[in-house]
Amino acid sequence: MKSATSSTLAALALVGNVAAFWRMPCRSHTGIARIDPLVAPGSIADHAHIVFGGGNFGDNATYEDLTKCKDEKHDCTSCGVTQDKSAYWTPPLYFQYENGSTEMVPNVGGMLAYYLFYLDNLQPFPEGFQMISGDPTIRNFTGPFPDAELSSWPTDPTDQFFLHQRAIGFNCLNYDKDPEASLYRHTLPDKAYLDANCKDGLRLEMAFPSCGTGEKDSENHRDHVAFPSLVKEGNCPEGYDVHYPFLFYETIFATQQFAGKIGQFVLSTGDPIGTSYHADFIMGWESADYLGQAIDTCTNMSGNIQDCSLFNIQSDNDAAQCAFETPADLEGEDCEGTNEGLPYRVPIQYGPEPATAYPVYGVDSAATSMQPTAKPSSFSQPAVSYSPANPTSTAAAQGGIVVAAYSSGAEGASAPAVTSAPAPAPASSDHPDCYTTYITNGYEVIEMVVIETDVTITASGPAPAAPTTASTTAAAADAAATYNKHKRHVEKHQHAERRM
Numbered sequence: 001m002k003s004a005t006s007s008t009l010a011a012l013a014l015v016g017n018v019a020a021f022w023r024m025p026c027r028s029h030t031g032i033a034r035i036d037p038l039v040a041p042g043s044i045a046d047h048a049h050i051v052f053g054g055g056n057f058g059d060n061a062t063y064e065d066l067t068k069c070k071d072e073k074h075d076c077t078s079c080g081v082t083q084d085k086s087a088y089w090t091p092p093l094y095f096q097y098e099n100g101s102t103e104m105v106p107n108v109g110g111m112l113a114y115y116l117f118y119l120d121n122l123q124p125f126p127e128g129f130q131m132i133s134g135d136p137t138i139r140n141f142t143g144p145f146p147d148a149e150l151s152s153w154p155t156d157p158t159d160q161f162f163l164h165q166r167a168i169g170f171n172c173l174n175y176d177k178d179p180e181a182s183l184y185r186h187t188l189p190d191k192a193y194l195d196a197n198c199k200d201g202l203r204l205e206m207a208f209p210s211c212g213t214g215e216k217d218s219e220n221h222r223d224h225v226a227f228p229s230l231v232k233e234g235n236c237p238e239g240y241d242v243h244y245p246f247l248f249y250e251t252i253f254a255t256q257q258f259a260g261k262i263g264q265f266v267l268s269t270g271d272p273i274g275t276s277y278h279a280d281f282i283m284g285w286e287s288a289d290y291l292g293q294a295i296d297t298c299t300n301m302s303g304n305i306q307d308c309s310l311f312n313i314q315s316d317n318d319a320a321q322c323a324f325e326t327p328a329d330l331e332g333e334d335c336e337g338t339n340e341g342l343p344y345r346v347p348i349q350y351g352p353e354p355a356t357a358y359p360v361y362g363v364d365s366a367a368t369s370m371q372p373t374a375k376p377s378s379f380s381q382p383a384v385s386y387s388p389a390n391p392t393s394t395a396a397a398q399g400g401i402v403v404a405a406y407s408s409g410a411e412g413a414s415a416p417a418v419t420s421a422p423a424p425a426p427a428s429s430d431h432p433d434c435y436t437t438y439i440t441n442g443y444e445v446i447e448m449v450v451i452e453t454d455v456t457i458t459a460s461g462p463a464p465a466a467p468t469t470a471s472t473t474a475a476a477a478d479a480a481a482t483y484n485k486h487k488r489h490v491e492k493h494q495h496a497e498r499r500m
Contacts, residue, residue: 134278139351
């Protein structure tokens with residue numbers, strides 16, 4: 001197993017992340033509903049989830065359902081590789097207004113699922129494998145902020161609660177600045193901080209355990225897996241000798257759309273603190289053997305799925321057509337729009353004690369109180385300045401998963417359209433100017449970061465005519481027609497910047 005000394009980690013950070021990996025883009029969700037086949041099989045879940053991946057997802061979904069679906073409509077995936085019909089799901093983020101009403105914060109670009117190869121002797125997830133990372137009842141982070149240096153962490157990974165709490169990340173996005181390290185903060189920033197610092201939204205991050213017993217599941221869907229001593233790498237606990245890829249989810253929410261509005265952000269679990277963030281996974285690759293081949297051969301350091309010849313890549317438009325069928329007992333529910341409270345009747349619980357159980361709307365006959373628990377006057381989220389990642393601090397504290405920004409996916413207009421976001425305020429800098437353009441096409445919204453560089457051209461002749469409305473319209477149409485090429489270029493450019 002790899003050494004976990006601080007000097008080695010520092011060296012890795014200085015040369016970039018040397019672990020092979022790929023990132024699976026799932027640019028469109030298959031649905032948002034109160035469904036959880038692991039926690040509430042055959043029933044209604046007590047909170048909403050945003051779901052990506054296999055189209056035959058449902059309240060009793062299994063590996064066989066996802067990979068051997070005979071219904072052509074649901075034999076699909078919203079992810080970029082057709083051989084991956086895994087189910088990936090997390091609680092979405094909501095904004096709660098002063099009057100108690102809520103609406104879901106728009107998801108930007110779907111989700112990325114990273115498969116990172118940190119441990120040695122990796123094995124593929126077996127067929128029928130499933131797991132949960134995180135706990136929806138937790139309302140308190142017990143550690144210091146920021147995290148202590150990795151060199152001071154216990155080398156014996158017996159304290160899994162310590163590691164679970166550090167497997168959650170809330171990444172403040174500001175593309176005008178260097179990125180924060182992944183898993184840097186483990187609670188939701190308060191709204192004032194978000195408004196002031198996170199002009200491009202908030203990225204929610206969840207890491208999964210990569211040490212296993214070899215079992216496909218356990219009663220609570222957690223005990224058959226464990227984190228290594230540094231969350232993403234290090235020593236596995238005794239009895240957890242099977243090494244899996246390190247699975248890491250990223251989901252971006254457009255919190256900047258609520259800047260200046262009075263209210264608070266809260267997870268669908270009724271958690272304004274953020275520590276209840278969690279994620280579920282059902283392995284849905286076409287076979288364990290196929291996933292094993294991918295682990296052995298798809299080792300390009302770019303992380304791009306296009307660089308693996310085994311993968312059949314589908315277009316974003318095709319992926320966006322994949323959606324699961326809503327169960328009959330959830331028909332008519334709207335987990336995205338405005339509701340009187342969290343969907344449906346989920347109470348706000350501030351902690352710091354664990355959240356208590358509450359009646360599930362549509363299952364339990366007792367009415368659920370919509371009154372939140374009292375907000376503790378003693379609780380305060382860390383007030384910190386924006387802290388970008390750098391090789392030294394990343395190696396010493398956060399572990400260095402500084403991964404690529406991305407965007408696209410999300411429902412949009414039926415015809416291509418081009419709109420420009422406001423350009424950033426001018427600043428004294430040697431860097432080129434840049435602005436963001438959004439291209440809407442069907443179910444997708446593609447965000448392009450355009451970097452402008454001054455070029456001096458000496459020429460003689462008459463001055464060019466001013467642009468006409470027709471030429472401007474034609475330019476917009478050309479941009480829409482070629483957005484796929486631009487999108488691929490921008491993603492690769494961002495990836496290179498953020499992994500240096």
